[in-house]
Amino acid sequence: MAIIFLNCKKLASNGSIAGVGGTDSVNGTQNHFTEADAIAAIDRGIIRFVDRDDSGHQAEVRVSHHGQHRFLETHRDGIKTDNLDRLPICHHAPVQPTPVPLPYRPAPVHRGHCVHTKKLV
Numbered sequence: 001m002a003i004i005f006l007n008c009k010k011l012a013s014n015g016s017i018a019g020v021g022g023t024d025s026v027n028g029t030q031n032h033f034t035e036a037d038a039i040a041a042i043d044r045g046i047i048r049f050v051d052r053d054d055s056g057h058q059a060e061v062r063v064s065h066h067g068q069h070r071f072l073e074t075h076r077d078g079i080k081t082d083n084l085d086r087l088p089i090c091h092h093a094p095v096q097p098t099p100v101p102l103p104y105r106p107a108p109v110h111r112g113h114c115v116h117t118k119k120l121v
Helices: 035-044
Strands: 004-010 015-025 030-034 049-054 059-064 069-073
Touching: 004 030, 015 035, 015 069, 030 035, 035 049, 035 059, 035 069
Parallel strands: 004 049
Antiparallel strands: 004 015, 015 030, 049 059, 059 069
8 A cells, every 4th residue: 555645735726735745755756646536545555645745744634514515634633733634735736738749641752763764574
C-alpha cells in the first residue's frame, strides 16, 4: 500500500478542501488527488494519506461524513500542526494540453530523371 505524505491542499469556492497533493513514499513523486479520488483510494485501501508537520507529528487522514456528504479529515490527536487546515495551497504547474497532430497528407511525388526510356519486355 502506497503512502502519500500530504504537503498541500486545493480549496473549493466555499472554502472546503477540493483536493490534496503530496509526496509518494515509494518513488518520491508529487501527486495530486481530487477529494473524491482520495476518498475512493482510502475506501479501497490502496493508498494511505498522512499529514506530517515539521516536528515529526503525523496524523492519518480518514474519511468522515456529515449526513450524505463525505470529506477528508485527520484523526483528532490534540496536535494542531498536523491537521489539514495548516497545509498551504497547492501551486503546481498547470497541465499542458496535448498537441493536436496535423492531419495526414501523403508526401508529394517527386519526379526524377529517367535513365531508361525504353520499355523492358
